[in-house]
Amino acid sequence: MxxxxxxxxxxxxxxxxxxxxxxxxxxxxxxxxxxxxxxxxxxxxxxxxxxxxxxxxxxxxxxxxxxxxxxxxxxxxxxxxxxxxxxxxxxxxxxxxxxxxxxxxxxxxxxxxxxxxxxxxxxxxxxxxxxxxxxxxxxxxxxxxxxxxxxxxxxxxxxxxxxxxxxxxxxxxxxxxxxxxxxxxxxxxxxxxxxxxxxxxxxxxxxxxxxxxxxxxxxxxxxxxxxxxxxxxxxxxxxxxxxxGSALPVPELRESTVTDRPVLEVSDLAVTDPDGRHVLSAISFTIHAGEVLGIAGVEGNGQAELVDALMGVRPISSGTVALSGHDITRSSTRSRREAGMAYIPEDRHRQGLLLEASIWENRVLGHQTVAPSARGLLLNRRAARADTQRIVREYDVRTPGIDVVASALSGGNQQKLIVGREMTGRSVALIAAHPTRGVDVGAQAAIWEHMRAARRAGLAVLLVSADLEELIGMSDSLAVILRGRLVARFDPKTVKPEQLGSAMTGAGASAGAGGAV
Ligand SMILES: Nc1ncnc2c1ncn2[C@@H]1O[C@H](COP(=O)(O)OP(=O)(O)O)[C@@H](O)[C@H]1O
Ligand SMILES: [Mg+2]
CATH class of the missing domain: 3.40.50.300 (P-loop containing nucleotide triphosphate hydrolases)
Structure with a gap:
């Protein structure tokens, strides 16, 4: 004592x-x-x-x-x-x-x-x-x-x-x-x-x-x-x-669901900023159906630009992106979504939600052209509302109702709403940028479970996270991004956090167990 x-x-x-x-x-x-x-x-x-x-x-x-x-x-x-x-x-x-x-x-x-x-x-x-x-x-x-x-x-x-x-x-x-x-x-x-x-x-x-x-x-x-x-x-x-107040959840994948069917294929992608500087160079990877590729890196090494480029928010200066065999390199964000790209953005306030709009209107956001929100060119309000009720139920979004404004929800519940919205429809790929950042542990466990479900359902998942435990636990394969390039690949089952750390800072890059990519 x-x-x-x-x-x-x-x-x-x-x-x-x-x-x-x-x-x-x-x-x-x-x-x-x-x-x-x-x-x-x-x-x-x-x-x-x-x-x-x-x-x-x-x-x-x-x-x-x-x-x-x-x-x-x-x-x-x-x-x-x-x-x-x-x-x-x-x-x-x-x-x-x-x-x-x-x-x-x-x-x-x-x-x-x-x-x-x-x-x-x-x-x-x-x-x-x-x-x-x-x-x-x-x-x-x-x-x-x-x-x-x-x-x-x-x-x-x-x-x-x-x-x-x-x-x-x-x-x-x-x-x-x-x-x-x-x-x-x-x-x-x-x-x-x-x-x-x-x-x-x-x-x-x-x-x-x-x-x-x-x-x-x-x-x-x-x-x-x-x-x-x-x-x-x-x-x-x-x-x-x-x-x-309860036991902590841990990120982990159980059985492998990785298939040999390529879904998201990125080849030699480069992005330059308005000053002509390369922010991404020579990025190549393939994510198969049922596979999670984790991207590790110190913040500011091109993760945000990669996500933007994949979602069509930022122009690609060279290279190609294909989704299910179709070239989407020059497609708009909307047509990427229609083709099956789901997106959990890093900044849920700036990109994911309209905070002053109701929950059901947020359900429609970015999905106004796809079922069940759309009926021809019109918004199907009734179906959209019903589907919002379903998301609230299935994703355990704690809210007094679907007419409440999004800003009234806690961060974890906002994030569950986004995940629920993105996982609906016929998604084939999911881009998840820091999906559990700043959410409480209950919501974190729920989001991990939904990502596992997406992977089981055959989605190709790109997971960008600053949480190494989440990356190692949730990924089938890991790549490290440094100064806009993928500099190393690791197997999450065997990698040590220290090895990732070395690759992330560029220290002892040649000594890492991961091969160059
Ligand atoms: N300046 C502020 N105005 C209003 N609410 C705040 C402010 N700072 C913190 N809070 C709220 O107080 C609570 C505690 O926040 P904080 O002390 O930052 O927590 P922690 O550092 O443990 O993450 C949170 O609910 C947060 O939203
Ligand atoms: Mg704090």
Missing amino acids: RRPPEQADIAIALHGITKRFPGVVANSDVDLTIRRGTVHAIVGENGAGKSTLMKILYGMLKPDEGTITVDGRTATFGSPAAAIAAGIGMVHQHFMLADNLSVLENVVLGGEPRQRGGLDFRAARARIEQISATYGLQVEPDRLVEELGVGERQRVEICKVLYRGARILILDEPTAVLVPQEVDELFGNLRDLKAEGLTILFISHKLDEVLAVADEITVIRRGSTVASVTPHEVTAPQLAELMV
Whole structure:
């Protein structure tokens, strides 16, 4: 058993924190005690209230109720500047560096040592080098931030916070943007920071990470703390159950349904952006009926452009795309849909739904020319409404009715509506871009089940995802995209996440087990 912490051991204590937003209670009577010199993980599902709680601690949001004590003294932070003055620093989920400035400039911006009115860059550089050496944070002061990979940008952010004198570090989902090797490196840094006496608040929803790096774990569910445990006291499944209130679903394919009938054939596809730069080059693959091809990659390496090109949203500069043997390279999005391409878009708000339109009208969106929504050239309103009822039932879309506007549904229910709409009709191929991103675990399990059903029904599925576990679990075959090219192929049954990580970052590309494609 843990002994109760002495006052002197406690870096931060939050008592009875409540924060309401219109329509939601983001934090409800949260208590949290953080011991000095520990890594304390906060875990919880998407929307559980983790970021809100951290923003309150960092002075970005004011709590409606509750108190914060830092080093035994009651604190009220009216701004991040006040939190920084109290030794608290935060690295946000989305980085906030200026791309066109150097690492050195970014670190010192707003906190410069001055000398006769000017910036003393020599002193600043010396301090950065000292921070870098003390905590094993590899950074190159003179590089431009825009040239850096994600892992190094994150180190710069951490460096910046330390430069301002933080002794308590909040990292909001720092691993969400990292590949496995970078995660290991970050965890090494966290251990070094802890060894130097710093206190770290580490936010995540990935349980294996939390169990690997945390000294204590606080679980938040629907805005309330449900448990505070040490990694020795719990197993991953127990933690999952605390987090979601039930066991976590896992992505997995059972028997293979892959056939030898090619459905989606892409050959030597290239796409250039308006400036004439190649955003996709030499992309070739074939997806057979009943097969899921997963595309892994660090975001921004051409995934979005590939999906757009396949859906006819973005012009193809060379190469061909064929669906069931018919060339659709120059076809419109509508005729691709009519030919059987189903599409789950990455951004369901911009591309998937009209948020201000009703659910049944969203059912028709993009499908106004195909049965059952169409009758000749006319919209068959009755049939469309009836089919919407069917989708709501079969896909478990939680809604008071089909006349409700789409914006009233939670993210998971919006996504189930899209999946239901796309899986109807006579689809032969499915392009799924991040189908479970940002949805709750219940909806995630449902969407995975529908994708398996699509595959069993003989659809050719292209799955683009940033979630490696989902990719490995749901794919029959995996390809890695890097700088607009498919650079490696892997068998999901045998691939290690580290191998994917190497291929995704271009490190040791030749050493990978995957052959070139
Ligand atoms: N600025 C805001 N305005 C309104 N609602 C918000 C705001 N920030 C967060 N929320 C809501 O508060 C809840 C908790 O969100 P958040 O703290 O971001 O969760 P987490 O970081 O655990 O994913 C969610 O329902 C979210 O939609
Ligand atoms: Mg968050």
